Amino acid sequence: MSAAPLVRVAYLRVTAGAATLVDGASFTVDPGEVLAIVGASGSGKTTIGSALLGVFRTGTAGAGTVEVAGTDMLASPTGRLPAAHLPQHPAAVLNPVRRIGGVLADLAAVHGRDGARERIADAMRRTGLDDPALLRRFPHQLSGGQQQRLVLAHAFLSGAKLLVADEPTTGQDPEHRDRVAAELRLAAANGMAVVLLSHDLDLVESVADTTAVLDHGTVVEHGTAVFTDPRHPYTRRLLAARTAAPAAPADPAAPVRLEATGLTVTAGGNLLLDDASFTARQGECLAVLGPSGSGKTTLGRTVAGLRTAAGDLRLDGDPLPLRAGRRTRSQRARVQYVFQDARASFAQHASILDQVARTAVRLRGMGKDPARAEAGKLLAEVGLPPETAERRPGRLSGGQLQRAALARALAARPEVLVCDEITSGLDALTRRGVLDLLAALKGKGGMTILLITHEQAAADRLADRVLHVKAGRVATLD
Numbered sequence: 001m002s003a004a005p006l007v008r009v010a011y012l013r014v015t016a017g018a019a020t021l022v023d024g025a026s027f028t029v030d031p032g033e034v035l036a037i038v039g040a041s042g043s044g045k046t047t048i049g050s051a052l053l054g055v056f057r058t059g060t061a062g063a064g065t066v067e068v069a070g071t072d073m074l075a076s077p078t079g080r081l082p083a084a085h086l087p088q089h090p091a092a093v094l095n096p097v098r099r100i101g102g103v104l105a106d107l108a109a110v111h112g113r114d115g116a117r118e119r120i121a122d123a124m125r126r127t128g129l130d131d132p133a134l135l136r137r138f139p140h141q142l143s144g145g146q147q148q149r150l151v152l153a154h155a156f157l158s159g160a161k162l163l164v165a166d167e168p169t170t171g172q173d174p175e176h177r178d179r180v181a182a183e184l185r186l187a188a189a190n191g192m193a194v195v196l197l198s199h200d201l202d203l204v205e206s207v208a209d210t211t212a213v214l215d216h217g218t219v220v221e222h223g224t225a226v227f228t229d230p231r232h233p234y235t236r237r238l239l240a241a242r243t244a245a246p247a248a249p250a251d252p253a254a255p256v257r258l259e260a261t262g263l264t265v266t267a268g269g270n271l272l273l274d275d276a277s278f279t280a281r282q283g284e285c286l287a288v289l290g291p292s293g294s295g296k297t298t299l300g301r302t303v304a305g306l307r308t309a310a311g312d313l314r315l316d317g318d319p320l321p322l323r324a325g326r327r328t329r330s331q332r333a334r335v336q337y338v339f340q341d342a343r344a345s346f347a348q349h350a351s352i353l354d355q356v357a358r359t360a361v362r363l364r365g366m367g368k369d370p371a372r373a374e375a376g377k378l379l380a381e382v383g384l385p386p387e388t389a390e391r392r393p394g395r396l397s398g399g400q401l402q403r404a405a406l407a408r409a410l411a412a413r414p415e416v417l418v419c420d421e422i423t424s425g426l427d428a429l430t431r432r433g434v435l436d437l438l439a440a441l442k443g444k445g446g447m448t449i450l451l452i453t454h455e456q457a458a459a460d461r462l463a464d465r466v467l468h469v470k471a472g473r474v475a476t477l478d
Contacts, residue, residue, distance in 0.1 A: 006031045006193040007052065007162055010065040014047050014056070014217075016395075021047045021060065023217045029162075029193040034184060036196040036204040038238070039214035040427045041399025042388070045197040048214075049164045052195060053083050057394070068193075069161040080110075084160035086168045089343050089398060090147035094139035100150060101135030107157040123153040126186070128179050141268075144340050144421070145172045145292025145454075152183060163187050166197045167398065170424045173291045173454045181207050199399065199427040201227075201242055213238070241428035242457075247439035250284035250464045255316070257282045257448045258303070258416055263311035265298050265472075272298045273309070274472040280416075283442050285449040287463035289456075295472040296452045297340065300418045303450060304337035315416070333363035336414035340421040340452075342401040346393040352404045353379065353389040359411040371411075378407040383433055398425045406434065410441075417441070418450045423458050435461050 005028035014022040022044040029035045037045050050056060051066045054073040066073040069082040087093055095103055104123070108116035124130050127149040139147055148168060155163055165184060169177040177200075184207050188194050198204050204211060204227075211226040212219050213235045221232040230236045258280040265273035273295045280286045288296045302309045305324030313320045315334060321327050327335075339345040346355060356375035360366040366374070379389045382403040393401060402425050409417060419438070423431045439462060441447040451462055459466060468475040 005029060006069055007035075007195070008065060008067045009048075009051075012048065012051060012062065012064040012066060014044070014051065014060055014062045016057075016060045021217055022051075022062075024064075025212075025214075025217075025219050027212055027219070027222060029195060031161075031191045031193055032188050033209050034188050034194040034196060034207050036198060036208035036211045037214055038198060038201065038204055038211060038427070041199075041397045041403075041425075041430055043214045043427075044217040045214055046166055046397055047217075049085075049166050049195065049197050052162065052164050053085050054081060082160060083162040083164055084155035084158045086148075086152055086155055086163060086165040089341055090144070090151045091139060091341060091344065093151060094147060096139055098138070099135065100137055100139065100142075104135070104153070104157065107154055111157070111159050119157060123156045126156060126183055127153045128176055129153060143293040143297065144170075145176055148172060149176065149180070152180065156183075156187070160192065162193045162195065164195050164197070167199065167425055168196070169198070169200050169203050170398075170421070174456070176292055177203065177454070199425065199431070201239065201428055238428050241432045244432055244435065244461055246460060247285070247435075247462050248443050250281055250442065252281075254281040254283050254446075256280070257284075257316055258450075259312075259314040259317075260303065261312040261314075263299065263302050263309055263313070265295075265302055265307050265309045272472055273302060273307075276311075276469075276472075276474045278467055278474060278477060280448050280450065282415075282448060283446040284464045285438070285442050285451055285462040287451045287453060287459035287466045288469060289453065289459060289466055290469035290475075292454075294469045296469050297420055298472070299469060300337065300420050300450055300452045303416070304335055304418050305332075306337065329363055333412040334414055335416040335418070336409035336412050337418045338402075338405050338409045338420060338422050340424075342405040342422075342425075343393060343398060345405055346401065348393055351390050351392055352384070352396065352401075356389075356404065356408045356411050359408050363412045375407070375411055378410050379404065381437060382407045383430055399427065399430060402426060403430065403434065406437075414447065416448045416450065418452070420452045421454065423453065423455060431458075438462055 007029035010026045012022055012025040039045055051062055056062055062074050071082055104120045108119050129149055168180050181203055184194055210224050213221040215234045221235050256279050261277045263273055263276040276299055290296050301307045305327055309322045313322055353375050357371035360371040384403055402422050442449050467477050
């Protein structure tokens with residue numbers, strides 16, 4: 001390790017009006033070191049990451065010291081910055097109207113045109129995107145996991161000294177999660193400092209040299225023995241939440257609620273979903289597993305009526321139109337979808353409470369005031385207090401928005417709930433609470449759940465059966 005740290009943060013305090021988001025955080029990161037910062041959604045992890053990147057959200061102010069490679073990041077630095085960002089929601093930083101190859105070429109040219117093609121190929125290979133055909137695509141034509149890896153390739157091309165990785169394995173299948181972990185270690189081995197902001201404690205344990213535990217903006221524990229010898233009560237609770245007993249199994253004699261036959265989806269001449277068939281009973285959780293880009297999300301969106309598809313779909317034996325626009329209000333309420341990218345699914349001008357309440361107004365015909373009261377209760381059930389519920393989406397963390405999206409779907413009182421990677425951005429404590437809630441809904445409530453996930457632990461906790469999808473086809477059902 002170098003005698004002089006590459007990153008130095010001292011007594012960092014970030015406020016938003018009267019609220020304190022980060023209170024006195026201090027740490028250093030050497031070249032070649034991986035520091036992980038863990039904590040609940042809204043604890044201040046992303047705020048610290050923003051300070052390291054020299055970016056503050058409108059209405060917030062920072063004080064203290066934040067230096068990266070000798071640059072004062074609190075002084076609104078200009079020019080080429082020494083830090084690169086790997087964000088939680090990659091679609092937010094990818095140019096939607098430019099092809100992938102053109103953007104990569106521009107990034108490579110910043111650091112010299114010699115060998116640009118080789119450097120682009122190397123960055124794509126290192127992140128598992130080594131299909132040359134991908135260079136002709138637009139970002140929206142990639143899966144969420146592929147988008148995440150594309151942003152990591154951008155970071156490798158930028159020549160940055162510091163990599164701030166904000167939930168880099170969100171929505172990733174195990175194979176590519178391991179690949180990202182290996183690339184973070186490789187970045188450190190090549191002399192970069194890495195600050196990993198993550199809820200994925202298994203990832204943190206495998207790659208971090210040191211770990212800082214953040215609780216309500218305060219670092220409560222920091223060191224190399226956080227996992228082996230946790231000292232603070234919050235740290236111990238966080239680590240203990242990684243394990244939970246499986247949910248009670250569904251009744252194997254329960255009636256079939258959802259039946260899909262021959263579901264097929266094509267886009268731009270590509271076959272995204274190929275003749276998929278399955279059934280799910282009342283009170284059953286059917287987990288959908290498979291690699292990134294295999295068709296899991298396409299399958300879920302087809303069930304929710306969000307993709308143009310062919311085939312047959314039935315709800316309690318009755319035909320269910322494949323397009324949401326052709327479904328009755330009752331049918332739309334009975335089948336609800338929770339998006340993987342929760343931030344993109346919310347309007348930015350209205351409070352979370354109002355948007356959750358609007359679901360009950362539109363799909364159940366409730367009055368505005370009773371709908372708001374019910375929305376407040378649902379948000380509390382998923383762990384969002386009243387003061388958070390009254391905020392607009394831009395003031396919530398990714399994990400908080402995922403919980404809000406779940407509450408919004410539940411406001412319709414659905415009988416089928418399609419959950420697309422809804423636990424992937426949650427800390428261990430919150431994840432356990434959400435899975436407990438889903439277990440109760442499928443148990444006492446008899447809700448049918450289609451759980452699209454890369455997390456084997458989530459499937460083990462909830463699933464009665466597992467649907468394996470590969471290359472757009474249902475590979476196995478067990």
